[in-house]
Amino acid sequence: MDALMLAKDVVLVELVKVIPDDVKNLEESEVRLIAYTTAVVLVLTWLWSFLNHKKSLWQRLKDFSFGFLRSLPIVNGYVKSELDKILTDLTKEDAFRTHKGEVFTTRLPASGLGRKQVVSRATEMDELLGGADWKKGRCSGTVYFNSEELSETLCEVYSKFAWSNPLHADVFPSIRKMEGEVVQMVVEMFHGPENACGAMTSGGTESILMACRAYRQIGYERGIAVPEIVAPFSAHAAFDKACEYFHMKLVHVALDEQSRQVDIRAMRKAITSSTVLLVGSAPQFPHGVIDDIEAIAALGRQYSVGVHVDACLGGFLIPFMEEAGFPLPLFDFRVTGVTSISADTHKYGFAPKGSSVILYASHDLRHRQYFVAPDWQGGIYASPSIAGSRAGGIIAACWAAMMFMGQDGYVTSTKKIVTTARYMKESLSDVPGIFIYGDPNVSVIALGSNDFDIYRLGAALGKRGWNLNTLQFPASIHICCTLRHTDGGVGEAFVTDVKECTAEIMKSPRAKSTGSAAIYGMAQSIPDRSLVKEIAWGFLDTCLNAKH
Known part of the structure; x- marks a missing residue:
């Protein structure tokens, strides 16, 4: 009601400023009626906009509260220093680690390189920086085929x-x-x-x-x-x-x-x-x-x-x-x-x-x-x-x-992939310490745990060369099976490594996570999601910076 009265008074004052002299002869009651009507329209418009906002009222209250706290110098300084620490830790991950002999190109060559030189530089960069061994089926999703003939055909x-x-x-x-x-x-x-x-x-x-x-x-x-x-x-x-x-x-x-x-x-x-x-x-x-x-x-x-x-x-x-x-x-x-x-x-x-x-x-x-x-x-x-x-x-x-590929090719690849995924699901369904989310029936198997931080399992598998997807709300990791996982022994190796890593973690299930696992767990627990956005911005900045 206070907002309505304030809007009415403002409208009344502005009306008096702009209305012609002959209109000023209107009865005060008529002017007030115009003012009240205009104020009601303004308030109803604001109320409609407020109720139909893309964000819920609770989310807007949280955003306002966290924004107010961030505006305090002591809080903002502390948050900035913690974000800087997180981003520094991220740059220590393998993807951003500087390698001996690595050269950064930051301006065009004075003279263009020939074909052989360009191909040679690209090959050297690939071999020097390395990355996850996707060719051996150690990545979740990412690269889905395993046919050199198909690769050559597509390139041609x-x-x-x-x-x-x-x-x-x-x-x-x-x-x-x-x-x-x-x-x-x-x-x-x-x-x-x-x-x-x-x-x-x-x-x-x-x-x-x-x-x-x-x-x-x-x-x-x-x-x-x-x-x-x-x-x-x-x-x-x-x-x-x-x-x-x-x-x-x-x-x-x-x-x-x-x-x-x-x-x-x-x-x-x-x-x-x-x-x-x-x-x-x-x-x-x-x-x-x-x-x-x-x-x-x-x-x-x-x-x-x-x-x-x-x-x-x-x-x-x-x-x-x-x-x-x-x-x-x-x-x-x-x-x-x-x-x-x-x-x-x-x-x-x-x-x-x-x-x-x-x-x-x-x-x-x-x-x-x-x-x-x-x-x-x-x-x-x-x-x-x-x-x-x-x-x-x-x-x-x-x-x-x-x-x-044709119809028969896709049917064959589907049979291989789904068979491997279901083998993984059945083999991991009764491993002490972990469980499978839902009843997946295509190519993805997601793992969770009620006994330990599941991100520790992701990190442990990472040390064995596996590159899995890290999920949140709830905390979990998953593997997306591809044709690469259907190659001899890859699916079996994954199951074995999961079982062995889980058994090792279960010896001290309450131990704290370290490295990227700790960062991801921490990010999931931050109530102010705008801070997570800032971490993501920093990560993307690092990805786009040639010097990292």
């Missing part, structure tokens, strides 16, 4: 189209045709209806961004000022990025503690008149679990809301699992209500990095991801995705990978 095809650009379809019609064929092949894989269509993107993140942009446009057309996306906590962070980029609101819903699937009842409760999209993963990244797509699609039909299936990770496994002997519940366009699907060709599709596909159930929906500037002086500008110019060589190499 890429070299023929390295300078092509689908932005100029009239100059490079072959690239236009290849992109169209890639999209249509993926549409068929996911049982798209007659009008199903799609586009290629630079990766899963861009595919998700494009889908969210399309649904945002639908929201705008319905008069929704801030369209909302309802997604599981396990949904990929690209949905967070999309909401930040496109002025949308992401409503996270809880997972079932046992299955790690999205809680359908919680999703139903989260739907509002501003909801434009429901999200399910097939499978989700953290724990490798497939959400109940049929139940999510039923909600989409009931509330006339779009449903996106994020199959970026497993998009070139799940369509082939039934033929490979691993049937799954329906997850694609065969489920009425599914309106879009994202699938990465550069993962289990074995295409080069920088390629993905976004699919839509109709051309009308795809139109809403397009950008068109009809009045630009340079001509009518139209692009299907975020990028203008795109790498035609990547499109050609993606097409080549799919043609090289």
Whole structure:
């Protein structure tokens, strides 16, 4: 009420300043009525904005509280010194460690180097800096194929189209045709209806961004000022990025503690008149679990809301699992209500990095991801995705990978990968000290512990050459199986190392973590998430600094 009275007084004063003399003859009661009405409108507008903010009231209160504390010099100085220590520790990790004989190039060579010199320098750099031994299957995900013949084929095809650009379809019609064929092949894989269509993107993140942009446009057309996306906590962070980029609101819903699937009842409760999209993963990244797509699609039909299936990770496994002997519940366009699907060709599709596909159930929906500037002086500008110019060589190499593998090739690779993943899951399901999250049935196995800091296991496996993914909320680590893990003895070696490292840790389960494990555990416990952002900024700065 105080805010209303203050707004009324301010409006009254300003009205007196600007109204013409003949209007000043109005009765005081009439002027007050105008002032009260204007003040009420202002207050209601502010209240609407306050209640419909992208962040919850609790989150805004926390942000304000932490921001106030950070403004205090003594607190800010302490926080800065601690952040500096963390970033210093990060630069000691293998990825940033300086090697003897390492040379940093910070300006162009005075004269260009010849081909042999360039190749030699690149080879020397690779050998000097090293990295995780991904060729021996020691990395989680990262590199998904294990065929030198495929690698040579893709490089040869890429070299023929390295300078092509689908932005100029009239100059490079072959690239236009290849992109169209890639999209249509993926549409068929996911049982798209007659009008199903799609586009290629630079990766899963861009595919998700494009889908969210399309649904945002639908929201705008319905008069929704801030369209909302309802997604599981396990949904990929690209949905967070999309909401930040496109002025949308992401409503996270809880997972079932046992299955790690999205809680359908919680999703139903989260739907509002501003909801434009429901999200399910097939499978989700953290724990490798497939959400109940049929139940999510039923909600989409009931509330006339779009449903996106994020199959970026497993998009070139799940369509082939039934033929490979691993049937799954329906997850694609065969489920009425599914309106879009994202699938990465550069993962289990074995295409080069920088390629993905976004699919839509109709051309009308795809139109809403397009950008068109009809009045630009340079001509009518139209692009299907975020990028203008795109790498035609990547499109050609993606097409080549799919043609090289064929249906039988993908079925064979799926059978190998899923068989290895299920061997790992069964072998680790009863190891004392650790447990497996949910019931993963594709290629990812996530491990947790109620007895010790699970990040210690990740660090111990790191010392044995393994490079795993570190997860949070809850603390866990996971391995994403690829064809590299299906090579003789790799899966067995992983199981053996996990068992041996766990047994060693269980001798002193309460011991403190050190190194990167301690940093990650600490970051998870920080209540002010803006500090974690600053740590991430520092990490990215270090990655982009040639001198580290």
